[in-house]
Structure formats: C-alpha cells, structure tokens
Amino acid sequence: MDIRDVELGAASAPVATAGSAPAVATVGVTKRFAGGVVANNRVSFEAKRGEVHALLGENGAGKTTLCNILTGLYKPDEGEVLVDGRPVRLHSPREAQAAGIFMVHQHLSLVDSLTVAENVVLGWSRQRGLGFSARQVEAEIGEVALRYRMHVDPRAKVWQLSLGERQRVDILKALYRGASILILDEPTTVLTPSETEQLFSSIREMVAGGSTVIFISHKLPEVLAIADRTTILRKGRSITTVDVADTDARQLARLMVGHEMSFDVVPRAADAASAPAPAPPVVLELDHVSAQGDFGTEALKDVSLTVHAGEILGIAGVAGNGQRELAEVVAGLRPFTRGTIRYAGKPVTPGDAREVIDRGVAYIPEDRMGTGVSPKLSVTENLILKSYRRGSPHAGPLLLMKQADAQAARLMERFDIRAPGPRTLVRQLSGGNVQKVVLARELSSQPRVVVAASPTRGLDVGATEYVRRVLVDAAKQGAGILLISEDLDEIVELSNRTAVLYEGRIVGVVDTARANYEQLGLMMAGAAS
Amino acid sequence: MIAVERNFDTPRWQRIALPIVSLVIAAFIAALVLAASGHDPIATYRQIYAASFTSTGALTATFVYATPLLFTGLCVAIAFRMQVWNIGGEGQLYMGAIGASGVGLALGGWPQPLLIVMMMLGGVLAGTIWALLPGLLRAYLRANEILTSLMLNYVAGLFMYYLIYDSTSYWRDLTSPTALVFPQGKDLLPNASWPGIPIGSFTLPFGFVAGAGLAVLLLALIRFTRVGFEMRVMGDSPAAANYAGMRTKRMIVAVMALSGALAGLGGASQIGDFSHVLDPRGLQQAQYGYTGIVVAALAQYNPLAVVIVSILIGALINAGFALQGPSFPPGLVGTMEGIILFSVLGGEFLGRYRIRIGRALQQTPAVGDASGSLSVDS
Numbered sequence: 001m002d003i004r005d006v007e008l009g010a011a012s013a014p015v016a017t018a019g020s021a022p023a024v025a026t027v028g029v030t031k032r033f034a035g036g037v038v039a040n041n042r043v044s045f046e047a048k049r050g051e052v053h054a055l056l057g058e059n060g061a062g063k064t065t066l067c068n069i070l071t072g073l074y075k076p077d078e079g080e081v082l083v084d085g086r087p088v089r090l091h092s093p094r095e096a097q098a099a100g101i102f103m104v105h106q107h108l109s110l111v112d113s114l115t116v117a118e119n120v121v122l123g124w125s126r127q128r129g130l131g132f133s134a135r136q137v138e139a140e141i142g143e144v145a146l147r148y149r150m151h152v153d154p155r156a157k158v159w160q161l162s163l164g165e166r167q168r169v170d171i172l173k174a175l176y177r178g179a180s181i182l183i184l185d186e187p188t189t190v191l192t193p194s195e196t197e198q199l200f201s202s203i204r205e206m207v208a209g210g211s212t213v214i215f216i217s218h219k220l221p222e223v224l225a226i227a228d229r230t231t232i233l234r235k236g237r238s239i240t241t242v243d244v245a246d247t248d249a250r251q252l253a254r255l256m257v258g259h260e261m262s263f264d265v266v267p268r269a270a271d272a273a274s275a276p277a278p279a280p281p282v283v284l285e286l287d288h289v290s291a292q293g294d295f296g297t298e299a300l301k302d303v304s305l306t307v308h309a310g311e312i313l314g315i316a317g318v319a320g321n322g323q324r325e326l327a328e329v330v331a332g333l334r335p336f337t338r339g340t341i342r343y344a345g346k347p348v349t350p351g352d353a354r355e356v357i358d359r360g361v362a363y364i365p366e367d368r369m370g371t372g373v374s375p376k377l378s379v380t381e382n383l384i385l386k387s388y389r390r391g392s393p394h395a396g397p398l399l400l401m402k403q404a405d406a407q408a409a410r411l412m413e414r415f416d417i418r419a420p421g422p423r424t425l426v427r428q429l430s431g432g433n434v435q436k437v438v439l440a441r442e443l444s445s446q447p448r449v450v451v452a453a454s455p456t457r458g459l460d461v462g463a464t465e466y467v468r469r470v471l472v473d474a475a476k477q478g479a480g481i482l483l484i485s486e487d488l489d490e491i492v493e494l495s496n497r498t499a500v501l502y503e504g505r506i507v508g509v510v511d512t513a514r515a516n517y518e519q520l521g522l523m524m525a526g527a528a529s
Numbered sequence: 530m531i532a533v534e535r536n537f538d539t540p541r542w543q544r545i546a547l548p549i550v551s552l553v554i555a556a557f558i559a560a561l562v563l564a565a566s567g568h569d570p571i572a573t574y575r576q577i578y579a580a581s582f583t584s585t586g587a588l589t590a591t592f593v594y595a596t597p598l599l600f601t602g603l604c605v606a607i608a609f610r611m612q613v614w615n616i617g618g619e620g621q622l623y624m625g626a627i628g629a630s631g632v633g634l635a636l637g638g639w640p641q642p643l644l645i646v647m648m649m650l651g652g653v654l655a656g657t658i659w660a661l662l663p664g665l666l667r668a669y670l671r672a673n674e675i676l677t678s679l680m681l682n683y684v685a686g687l688f689m690y691y692l693i694y695d696s697t698s699y700w701r702d703l704t705s706p707t708a709l710v711f712p713q714g715k716d717l718l719p720n721a722s723w724p725g726i727p728i729g730s731f732t733l734p735f736g737f738v739a740g741a742g743l744a745v746l747l748l749a750l751i752r753f754t755r756v757g758f759e760m761r762v763m764g765d766s767p768a769a770a771n772y773a774g775m776r777t778k779r780m781i782v783a784v785m786a787l788s789g790a791l792a793g794l795g796g797a798s799q800i801g802d803f804s805h806v807l808d809p810r811g812l813q814q815a816q817y818g819y820t821g822i823v824v825a826a827l828a829q830y831n832p833l834a835v836v837i838v839s840i841l842i843g844a845l846i847n848a849g850f851a852l853q854g855p856s857f858p859p860g861l862v863g864t865m866e867g868i869i870l871f872s873v874l875g876g877e878f879l880g881r882y883r884i885r886i887g888r889a890l891q892q893t894p895a896v897g898d899a900s901g902s903l904s905v906d907s
Contacts, residue, residue, distance in 0.1 A: 333771060354774030365772060374762045374769040381758070385773045388758050397754045 021085025022046035023212040024070065024101065024181050029079035031065050039065035042079065043238040045231040047181070047212050052203060054215045054227035054244070056256055058318065058486070062236040063216050067183050070214075071103045072096035083181075102174035103183040108166050112159040116152055117141055120173045144175050148205045149198075164195035171202070182206065183214040188222055189320070200226050218256070218318050220249045220525040234258045253521030257488060280309040282345070283480035284330065284361075284449045289339035291329045299325040300336070301504040307449065307480035312471070314495030314512065315484040317524055322504035323484045324366060327453040330482060331363035332356030344448060357386055359449075362442035362479075366453035368431075372438040375427035379419055380408035382426050383441050391445070415440035416466065432463030439467065443474050450474055450481045456490060468494060488520060502526045543880060548827070551876030555869040562864060568857070580851035581844035587851075588731045593803055594815075595843025597622065599740040600795025601821025602828060602835040607747060608788035610830045611764045613781055617663060617678030618792040619818025620685030621656040623809075625796025627689060628655025630700060630714065630807040633721035633800060641720050648721065649739075649797050656793015657786045659685060664785025668778040674785070682818065689809040700807045714807035723801035736798030743791070744832040751832075760784065792818065820846075827873050845869070 025046035031039045040062045047053035055063045068074045070081060072090035080087045083099045090096045093103075110119050117137045138154040145152055150168045158166060167187060174182055184203075188196045203213050203226060217223050223230050224244055232239040232255045239255055284307040293299030299322045307313045317323055328334035330341065335351030342348075343359040365371040373382045384392040384404055393403035408422035417436045419429055426434060435455065442450065452471060456464040472494060475481050485491050491498055492512055499509040500523040507523045560570035581591050601618040608615035615621075632651030636644055662681060666672035692698040694712045702708040702715045725732035751757040763770040763780055770777050795817065804811065824842055828834035849862035 331772075332774075353771060354776070357774040363772070367768075370766070371768045371772050374765045376765040377761060381761075384758075385762065385769065388755055389774075394755065397756065399753060399755055399758055401753070 022082070023049040023084065024214070025082040025085075026066070026069070026076075027079050027082065029066065029069055029076045029081070031062075031069060031074055032077050038236050040069070040076070041236040043233065043236070044079075045238050045241055046082075047214055047229075049212055050207050050210050051228040052207055052213045052215055052226050054217060054223040054230035055233060056217060056220075056223055056230050056252060057233035058218060058256060058488075061233040061256075063233055064185065065236075066233070067103055067185060067214070067216065070096065070101055070181075070183060072101075097177065097179075100178060100180035101183070102177065102179035102181070103185065104167065104170045104174060104187060106185050106187075106189060108170045110158045110166055110169060113157065115155055115157055116161075116169050116172075117154040119158055119169055120154075120176050124177055141172060141176060144172055147209075148172075148175060148202045150202050162195075164191045164198075167191070167199075168202075175206070179211065181212045181214065183216065185216045186218075187215070188217070188219065196222070218525060220252050220256075220522070220527045223252065224249060232256055249522060249525070249527040250518060253525055253527065254518045256525070257517045257521035280311070280478075282306050283309050283343065284482065285340075285342040285345075286330070287340040287342070289329060289336045289341060291325055291334055291336040293322075293325055298337075299504050300329060302339070303501075303504075303506050304339075305482075305499060305506065305509070307482055309448070309478050309480050310475055311497070312475050312481040312483050312495040314491035314498040315482065315501055316488055316491050316498050316520055317486070317501035319486050321501050323453065323486075323501060325504075326501065327363070327366065327451050327482075327484050330356075330449075330451050331361065331365075333363075360445070360447050361449045361451065362445060362447035364435075364438055364442055364450070364452040364455050366457065366484075368434055368438055369427075373426045373434060376425060378423045378425055379412065379417065379429075379437055380405050380422040382437050383408045383411055383422075385441060387441075387445065411440045411444055414444075415470070432459050432466075435459060435463065435467060439470055443470060446477075447474070447479055450479050451484070452481060453484045454486065455483070456485075456487070488517065488524075492517070492520075500524055544829075547876050547880045548829075548873055551873040552869065554876070555872035558872065559865045559868045562861075562868065566861060568861075573852075573857075576852060577845075577848040580848040585730065587847070590851075591840065591844045591847045592732075592734050592737055593843075594846040595840045596734045596737040596740065596798055596802060597795045597815070597817040598820055598824050598843055599737060599744070599836060599839040600791055600798060601817050602824030602839050603740065603744060603747065603832055604788045604792040604795070604818075605822050605825035606828060606830040606832055606835050607791065608784055609825060610751075611760050611780070611784045612767065613664075613667070613784045613788070614675045615660060615663070615678050615785060615788045616675050616822070617660060617681050617789070617818070618795075618821045619816065620678070620682035621659045621789040621792035622796040622799070622818050623682075623685040623689050623812060624655040624659040625652035625793030626799050626807060626812060627692065627700070627796070628652050628793065629797030629800045630717065633717040634699065634715055637718040637720060639720075641724075644721055645723055645735075645801065648801050649794060652793045652795075652797025652800075653790045654793070656789040656791070656796060658789075659793070660785045660789020661782065664782045664789075667785070668781040686809070686813055689807070689812070693807060693809050717800065717805045721801065722805055723798070725802070734798070734802040736795075736802040739794070739798070741836050743794075744836050747832040756783075792821075823870055827870070829877065 025044075027044050028042045029040050029044070030042055033039060043062065043066055045053075045055075055066065057063050065074065069076050070090075072092045072095050075091070081090060082088065083101070088099055090099065090101075111122065114122070117134060120141055121137050141154045145154075150172060152161070152165055152168050152172065158169065161169065171182070171184075187199060191199060203215070206213055215223070215227055227244045229241055229243050230252070231241040232252065234256065235258070242252075284305075286303050286305045289300060289303045290298060291300040303326065305313065315323060315326065325334060329336050332348065332351060332353040332355060340347050343356070343361060346359070348355050348359065369375060374385065380401065384399075388394070388399060393400040393407070405422040411417070412419065412422065415436045417429075417433050417440060419433060426437060429437070450471070455471065456467050459467065468490070471481060471483065483491060483495055492515070495512045497509055498512045498515055498520065500507040500520060502524065503526065507526070510519070556574070563570040563573050580587055582588055601622060604618040604621065605615065629648040629652035632648050633644065636647055639647065659681060660678070663672070663674040663677035666677050667674040692700045693714050697703055700714050702713050723735040725734050726738065751760060759770065759775050759780060762773065762775065763777060767777060770780070799812065800807065820842065824835060824838050827842070828838040845866060849859070849866070852862060853859050
C-alpha cells in the first residue's frame with residue numbers, strides 16, 4: 001500500500017456523519033508562529049459525541065498547538081473551530097470551558113498543599129456566594145468519582161498522592177465543572193501499567209455517558225487499545241482519520257512517520273567508511289548501562305551499544321524515552337548506576353566529565369544556550385571553554401587572550417561563524433552561529449567520539465545542512481559519532497546504523513541502509529522489538 | 530498589559546552614566562524629604578560634604594568606615610559574581626577580628642612588620658575557616674549557603690561576646706579593677722598597631738591600601754588567569770561550567786574561602802588599624818558585613834568600583850554620625866541612605882530591563898518541541 005493514496009484520501013473535506021453534528025471539529029485550522037514556523041497547516045478533524053478520538057503524531061507534528069487552539073489558548077490564523085456543529089470563537093480557556101472543552105495537561109495544574117476537594121473547586125465552584133461547604137463539595141466530588149470509577153480521597157492533600165492519583169484529580173476537576181469534551185495530553189506518560197488500565201476504564205465510562213475524549217499520544221498500542229477513531233498529524237498537517245477497528249500498528253506507524261525520503265542530500269559517512277573490509281576499532285562501548293533520570297526513576301535500562309571509528313550511530317526515538325540521559329551519561333555529566341562505559345577500550349569513572357573530555361569525547365548538547373555555551377562570555381572564551389586547561393595559549397596561570405583571539409578568528413573562518421569579532425558575546429549571536437561555536441570548539445579538538453544531541457533542532461535550513469555536513473566530515477576523519485535525534489529523517493540520512501530507544505531501553509539496532517520507516521516507526525512507538 | 534523585558538546589549542557608556550544619574554535622582558528625592566522635614570536641603574548637603582571630606586579630621590574619619598566596607602564589599606563582590614551567595618561577611622569579619630587580636634596579643638613582642646603579617650594571616654585564616662563551613666555544606670550537601678552563612682553570623686557574634694563577657698578567655702582584660710566590673714578586651718601592645726600613611730593632616734589607613742591593592746589583584750585574577758576564567762564561566766552559567774569539565778564543587782568552596790578570607794582580613798584591619806582591642810559591641814553595631822552587601826551591589830560586583838563605593842558609603846556613614854543631633858534625627862540619615870540605595874539599584878534594574886506597555890510579542894516555540902511546551906504564549 002502506498003502512503004500517497006491515503007494522503008489523497010485525506011484531502012477531501014471531513015464529511016459529517018449521518019445524524020447529529022460532531023461534538024467538536026476544526027476546519028482548515030492554520031497557526032503560524034513568528035519566524036515562519038507553521039505549527040498547524042489547514043488541520044481538519046472531527047470528534048463525535050461519545051467517542052474516544054486519538055490525535056496521533058510525532059513530536060512537533062502539531063498536536064499540542066491544535067489542542068491549545070481548541071482550549072482557547074491560541075487563536076487560529078485561519079479556519080474555524082466548531083462545537084456541536086456551530087462555529088465558535090474561543091478567546092480564552094474560560095470561554096472554552098464554558099463551551100464544555102477541558103484539557104488535562106502533561107504538567108498537572110494542582111496546588112500541592114491543598115486538598116483534593118479544594119483543588120477541584122479552586123476558582124470555580126457549583127456553590128454560589130462566598131460561603132464554602134467543604135463537606136458538600138466532598139460529597140459532590142465523591143459522586144463524580146464514583147460515577148467514573150476514579151477512586152480518590154477528596155480530603156487527601158495533593159502532595160500525598162501519586163502522580164497517577166494527581167492526574168485523576170485533574171480529570172475530576174474537569175468533570176466536576178461539566179466537561180463534555182475532555183482533552184488528555186499524553187496522559188499515560190506518568191502512569192504505571194495498572195494505572196493506565198484504570199484510566200482507560202474511566203475513559204470508557206466517560207464516553208458511555210456521552211462525553212467526547214480527545215486522546216493525544218504517540219504510543220500506538222495505547223491508541224489501538226482505547227481510541228475509536230484516530231486522526232494522524234504529521235508536520236503540522238492532518239493526514240487522515242481512520243477507524244481504529246480497520247487499521248493496525250503497522251499502518252498507523254507508516255502514516256505517522258511519513259515517507260519524505262531525502263537521502264543523499266549529504267553524502268553519507270557510510271559510503272566511505274563501510275567500504276574497507278576489516279571492522280574499524282570500537283571507540284565507544286556501553287555495556288549494560290543503567291542510569292537514573294532527574295526524579296530518581298530509572299531513565300536508562302540495561303543499554304548496550306558500540307560505536308566504531310568512522311561510524312555514525314543514530315539513536316532514534318520519541319522525546320522523553322531516555323535520549324537526554326543517554327547523551328549525558330556518555331558525556332560524563334550524569335553518573336550511571338550499573339554497567340560500564342569504555343572509551344577506546346578503557347573504562348571511566350561514572351559522571352566524571354573532565355575525565356571523559358580528556359579521553360577525547362566531544363559533546364554537542366541539546367540545550368546549546370543553557371549548557372553548550374556561556375552566553376555572557378565572548379566567542380573566544382567559549383571556544384577555549386574546554387581547552388583553557390592545556391591547549392589554549394597560556395603562560396603559567398595566565399591566559400593569553402590576544403593569542404586566543406587570533407586562534408578564535410581562524411576557527412571562526414573555518415567554521416563560518418558570523419560574528420563581528422572574536423570578542424562578540426555569544427548571546428548576541430543567532431542560533432545557527434551559536435551552534436557553530438559549539439561545533440568549532442568540539443570538533444576542532446579532533447575528538448575520537450562525538451555525542452551530538454539534537455544538533456539541528458531549531459536551526460534554519462542552511463545551518464542544518466552545515467551542521468550535518470560537519471558531522472559527516474568528522475566521521476570521515478575517524479571519529480565515532482553518536483547522533484541522538486528526534487528527527488527520523490536526519491537519522492536515516494546520516495547514520496550507518498540506527499538504534500531505537502523506547503522507555504529507556506534499546507529496542508533494537510538496525511543497519512540504516514536496510515531499515516525502512518515503517519519498521520523504525522513501529523520500534524519508536526513500542527509496537528515491535 | 531505591562532511587560533518587563535530583558536534588555537540585552539547595554540552600551541558601555543550607559544553602565545557608567547547610569548549610577549551617576551541615579552545618584553543625582555537620589556539627591557533630588559532626598560532633598561524633597563529634607564525640605565518636608567524642615568531642613569534646608571542645600572545647607573544640609575554642604576554640611577554632609579564638609580563632615581565627610583573637608584572639615585578637620587573628616588576625611589580620616591571617613592576612611593575609618595570606608596576601610597572595613599572595602600573588605601566586606603570585596604568579600605560580597607567576589608562571591609556574588611560567582612553566584613555564591615555569601616551573606617556571612619559579618620561573622621567572617623568577627624572571626625577575623627578574633628583571630629587577628631589573638632595573634633596580636635600572643636606575639637606582641639615580635640618585630641612590627643612580622644607581627645602585622647602574622648595578624649593578617651590570623652584574620653585571614655579565621656575568616657576562611659568560618660566561610661568554609663557554609664561553602665562545604667553548599668558544595669557537597671547542597672545546603673543553602675544564604676541561610677547557613679547568615680546563621681553563622683549569629684554564632685560568631687555570640688562567640689565574640691562569650692570571649693569578652695561570659696568567660697575569662699585569653700582575649701579578656703582581667704588585670705584592672707574596672708575591667709573586672711565592666712568586661713572589656715585586652716588592649717594590644719602599640720607594636721601591633723598598623724602604621725597609617727600620613728598625607729598632610731589626613732591619615733590613610735594601612736588596611737585601606739592593602740584592600741585597594743587586593744582589589745586590583747582580584748580584578749586581574751578574574752580577567753587574566755585560568756582560575757578567573759573558570760570563575761567567570763561559573764558565574765555566568767554553572768551548567769556550562771559543569772559541561773566543560775570544571776570542578777564546580779571545588780570552585781564553590783574556593784570562592785567561599787576567598788570571600789571569607791577578605792572579610793577576615795577586614796576584621797584584622799579593624800583590630801590593627803583602629804580599635805586595637807576586641808570590642809564585640811562596637812563591631813556588632815557597625816554591621817560592616819551587611820553594609821558590605823550594599824557596597825558590592827552599588828559597585829555592580831566590580832572590585833575596583835568597590836574601592837570607590839566604599840569611600841562614598843563610608844563618607845555618608847561618617848556624615849550621618851556628624852549630623853546626628855536633636856535637630857537631625859538618626860532616622861533621617863537612614864532614610865537618605867535608603868533613598869540612595871533604592872535609586873541606584875532601581876536605575877540598574879531599568880538599565881537591564883525595559884518596561885513595555887502593550888501586548889507582549891508572541892514567542893515561537895522551538896521547532897520540534899511543540900508538544901509539552903504549553904506556556905510559550907501568555
């Protein structure tokens with residue numbers, strides 16, 4: 001089956017089903033942001049009364065923007081939102097709530113020190129006047145909770161609750177206030193499997209009662225388990241709406257990831273490096289490595305990987321599946337709890353960034369402005385951020401800044417950093433030039449291993465191409481590159497092998513030349529291993 | 530809607546002009562207050578100028594206050610620049626005074642140059658140790674150094690009291706009959722007095738010269754050395770410092786130690802230059818440690834600017850004491866100090882930010898980060 005057929009099918013306008021009008025619908029909604037980013041491009045979809053409608057798409061596909069339009073946070077530039085078949089103009093979340101549209105965000109909006117009941121009535125209560133009867137509210141909440149089988153003690157303080165329970169409170173809050181259309185933004189991210197099951201049974205109760213639930217996700221098994229229909233978004237466009245009963249994970253993955261093949265824009269490192277027969281030496285090896293995330297949960301589980309000299313190993317996956325932790329562990333910025341990491345065969349102390357740098361590991365961090373550079377310092381100073389300890393010009397404890405400036409000027413030319421001079425502050429540079437400063441510093445040290453985390457995120461086309469070319473050149477010169485990116489096109493274009501990270505585990509490693517998007521999409525969504 | 534926005538790229542002239550304009554505005558507001566309370570503003574300003582600089586002994590008196598403020602100002606400037614919030618200059622100064630007076634008492638018979646060096650070392654060591662406590666707690670146990678260093682001020686103050694009032698310690702004078710009734714510290718031998726530098730009728734305290742020299746050295750350290758480079762990176766972006774493999778924990782401890790050493794040296798200068806005796810009440814009433822925070826803030830944490838600001842604030846304090854009397858209540862002096870501080874800090878804020886009235890610009894979420902970022906637009 002060809003994807004193009006499906007796309008053509010989607011181009012036809014949504015047809016209202018016989019009987020009642022859809023509970024909520026958008027027609028040709030477009031949202032542009034300053035800087036030319038089109039987050040939603042003529043998005044049309046409709047959700048019927050009493051159905052679970054999934055919005056499925058990768059990160060950046062436009063799901064959240066669409067929901068922010070539905071809940072009145074953004075105004076669409078074009079197109080309209082219909083509730084019960086009538087066009088509405090939603091100027092604020094309050095107006096959306098008056099229309100019955102509520103959203104439960106990934107980041108819950110609860111006050112920790114208040115009780116469940118107090119949180120539910122905060123800012124809005126069924127009771128009129130200044131009086132507040134805690135007992136009556138608790139009874140009302142208990143009633144709603146019972147109806148939707150969402151057990152939670154109305155008198156408990158929110159800080160005492162688990163993340164799953166807190167989410168339940170947020171959902172109860174919406175139901176108590178009369179939600180008829182409930183948007184859940186990736187609700188299962190914080191849940192355990194059994195909590196997910198409970199959430200699903202509550203969702204079924206809600207739609208049985210005539211409500212509409214819009215379920216945002218990029219996890220295929222969940223969409224297949226709970227949704228009646230699903231609309232697939234890709235790169236800001238609505239691709240199609242399918243009945244979940246008529247589809248399978250394979251088709252959904254293909255629709256979600258799309259088909260824009262852009263091979264050979266940059267000559268792949270593979271073409272040069274895979275030719276010689278003897279395998280190049282392993283420069284980076286992760287051996288059963290586990291590490292904790294920021295909140296003490298296990299973010300990396302038993303990860304084993306090898307990167308050879310001259311090779312680009314792509315790490316694909318949906319954001320939040322352990323990519324950041326993986327990059328930080330390899331760069332020595334996050335200690336690992338189990339396993340071993342070897343650079344050129346020799347193990348290192350967990351979480352010792354200096355030791356890792358001294359072993360010839362370069363790191364291009366995802367958060368370039370917050371981590372990769374010191375924004376109030378000059379280009380020169382940022383270029384010697386790592387080499388000031390030995391490489392850069394110095395006399396005893398004194399740094400020789402004039403000579404460092406001269407070196408910096410040469411690097412600026414070589415890496416095409418556009419700035420008035422080496423003394424320009426980095427915070428005054430554009431995003432692309434900041435990234436070039438990072439690249440110049442990291443790659444001019446002739447590293448043996450390069451960890452590149454989302455190296456082209458937020459860059460324009462020209463800078464993106466440049467960054468990719470520089471990475472490929474580094475690989476050709478013998479560096480082993482770990483390329484972590486959410487952009488599957490980028491990984492397919494650049495890497496020799498691709499490993500897929502899902503919920504902190506390596507789901508599989510495939511030869512990129514032989515892999516297809518469908519297979520990778522399934523792996524990223526946790527539907528195959 | 531009113532929005533406060535960050536104003537990047539302040540031109541250089543603005544950074545110098547801003548405090549001056551702020552001071553003029555402060556003088557104007559203070560004049561209004563003076564006029565409202567029945568004082569002639571112009572005459573009062575003349576009096577202040579005379580009391581701080583021109584009348585007999587005025588400049589010498591100004592430097593009595595300026596010298597400790599120079600040290601505590603440097604103590605705060607060096608720490609705050611690196612985002613290490615040492616509020617403990619007060620206690621570190623007390624400990625420095627205890628250390629230096631102890632050394633001065635014990636080694637009274639030594640030749641003067643050697644004794645001065647030893648007293649300085651005593652003050653530095655005591656101040657360093659006192660600052661190391663919150664420094665180590667912050668670096669290795671993530672204890673908030675603002676709280677710990679502040680609390681240690683009280684501990685140091687009580688310790689100083691204990692030495693003179695509640696014990697028969699080495700520091701306490703137990704020889705004269707009056708000293709037994711009214712506890713006081715042992716006077717140091719004349720040998721332990723630091724020699725001032727006489728310029729006409731004015732005496733420049735030795736400690737001030739040493740402090741000004743240190744300010745130059747500190748600026749050079751920050752600007753030109755590898756350690757200073759690490760400090761600047763850490764002050765700007767701790768995440769970048771970590772990323773670059775800098776030992777940030779050790780840096781925090783080192784900065785704290787340096788900061789405490791400066792305050793401790795200030796305590797030594799108090800003993801050597803001025804009081805020649807450990808005087809807990811005098812030190813506590815002066816509050817040089819806390820005023821040092823004001824000095825550093827006004828100097829925008831630049832060591833050289835601290836030298837100048839410490840003289841200005843020293844002059845103001847001195848004038849305050851000179852003006853104080855039945856017709857000029859001490860509260861008015863405090864009010865004027867407050868107006869100056871408010872204006873200069875307010876001016877600095879307005880220089881760094883600009884206030885916009887109207888709709889805020891809609892921000893673009895980073896590409897590829899559309900999900901999960903809900904608060905990009907208000």
